[in-house]
Amino acid sequence: MRRRLIMGERIMYVDSSTPLNCVFAVTIRGSFTLERLRNALNKMQQKHPLLRATIKEDAKGVPYFVSSNKLAEIPIRITERVYDNDWKVQSKIEWGKLFNEKSAPLARLVWLKDTDVSDLILVCPHCICDGTTFVTLMSEMLELLDKPEKELSSYLPFNSMEGLLSQSFKATKGQVLKAKFFSIVAKLFFLFKSTKNKKPTGQNYLLHWRLDASKTAVLTAECKAAGASVHAALCVILLNAFQAIRGNKANGKVICPVDVRKFVTEIKVDNMFAFAPIAELSVDDKIVGFWEKAKKVKDDLNAKIAAMKVHELLVMSEYFHGSVSKMVKYLLSTDGTHDVTFSNMGRLGIPEKYDSFEVEAIYSPTVGFPWRNPNTIVVSTFKGVMDFTFCSNDAFLPESEAAAIKNKALELLEQELMMNYA
The missing domain is CATH 3.30.559.10 (Chloramphenicol acetyltransferase-like domain)
Structure with missing residues (x-):
């Protein structure tokens, strides 16, 4: 390769x-x-x-x-x-x-x-x-x-995006022309976009917390009863927490990576791959009630996922390599228009007990982004317990402020769960 x-x-x-x-x-x-x-x-x-x-x-x-x-x-x-x-x-x-x-x-x-x-x-x-x-x-x-005797089945690498998707997608001339046009637009955009700000020079940090099994079960049940999703409910909680702590510095937006394997069957679930399309979500303040807002966020996310033309996105994005260095500089220097990147990995399909050992805990993945806005929250569920990690940089978001956001999110979540028991 x-x-x-x-x-x-x-x-x-x-x-x-x-x-x-x-x-x-x-x-x-x-x-x-x-x-x-x-x-x-x-x-x-x-x-x-x-x-x-x-x-x-x-x-x-x-x-x-x-x-x-x-x-x-x-x-x-x-x-x-x-x-x-x-x-x-x-x-x-x-x-x-x-x-x-x-x-x-x-x-x-x-x-x-x-x-x-x-x-x-x-x-x-x-x-x-x-x-x-x-x-x-x-x-x-x-x-x-x-089980050291177990064998794993290997798979072949792909040598180009066209080679990976050739069986399921063939770009039309119109799509290629559109990609070339927008690649030129991108070059012009990043040419005039300011990159005077510098990436954070502070220290990256990591916050970690858990929602115990009983509260995780209650949240899951309440989401199901309300016709919302856990992901949507957590999005609303997090955006409200950012708003409560950051005030007018909050953007009211969360970006969520989507697993590309939902769309591209050539990429098997056990294949290594890194690209994830992004869905940007916000809370409609005109809607009254937490669960109504959560249902709207769920509907918005589903609509955005359904509208994703991932095959086309993967192939067309290859025409933007001429702008990639400017894109990276932009990410290193811009505050962005979102509060946080939020990834919900759901229930991890990893056994708890093996013949020779037991898994006591799995911690949600962490990442030290170099971007000017590195705010990232990841949640996963193992043994019925939700596990959260919050990674950022203290030059962009002071660790004390991130801790306040975490505490506010837990407080808001507790309020909603108690309210449904009242």
Whole structure:
């Protein structure tokens, strides 16, 4: 494989000197050997083409995925597990480390090791993985740890967007002309768009909290009874919390990534992929009542997803590579028009118990975005418990303010749940 990064991957690559890493951590109780862990990672590496590739730039600075049979194994860094929150400290360390070693793959693992309890922290650059990818990799690693004899089926890489989608989509001449026209418009837009602001130079931080199993169950039941969705209800809660704490600094908008696999059957659920189209949502203040607002947000999201022409978007976006460096500069320098990027991974399809160990906790993925507006909240559900991570930079959003937003969101959620019991 020698493939130019597609547009979504290219943006998440940023450049060769800027790390943009995703981190996914799990706590397991039970014993296993380094040999078993190494076996698991080796089999994963043999399955996924992107784990057997590095990123190399050509003479013009264009990055490519390049396969190599001489890559090292996925590295494992072992350190002592002292406190339950050590995974957060190590996650923040991993945000800032580049994948720039010539013979190293685009993944690494940190093993926080104690006698009976271990944290396994999987790290990948965002340009090769999304949330679904992370769940796949974690599932495979845990299964292979438990059953080292298991084999994984590999799949072939694609070498171009046209090659990936050739069976299901063929761009028309009109679509190509439209893409070329809008690529010119994009160049002009970013040419005159100010990038005088600098990206945050403060410290990235991570907030983590959970909604216990009883409250998670109540929220899920109330959403179902109201005809809303958990995702929509949480969007309303978060936007109201930002408004309450930030006042006129709040934008009243949340952007939500959508799993591209919903539309593109060529990308299997266990294939590594990084591109995710975005839906922007807001709360209609003309509507009275929390659940009515949540139902409207649900309807808006469903309508936007239904209107997505993802095949066309994937192919047409390839005509915008001439503007990608300006797009990246824009993201590094603009406050944006949204309050937060919010990703709901739903219930994780990862077993709780294995023959040789038990999964005590899975922490929602974290990411240290270099953007000027890096506000990101991710939620996932495991063992019936909702797990939240909130990542940002204190030069853009002070950590104390983010903590106030978190607390306000929990307060508003508590109010709605209690109100329905009154």
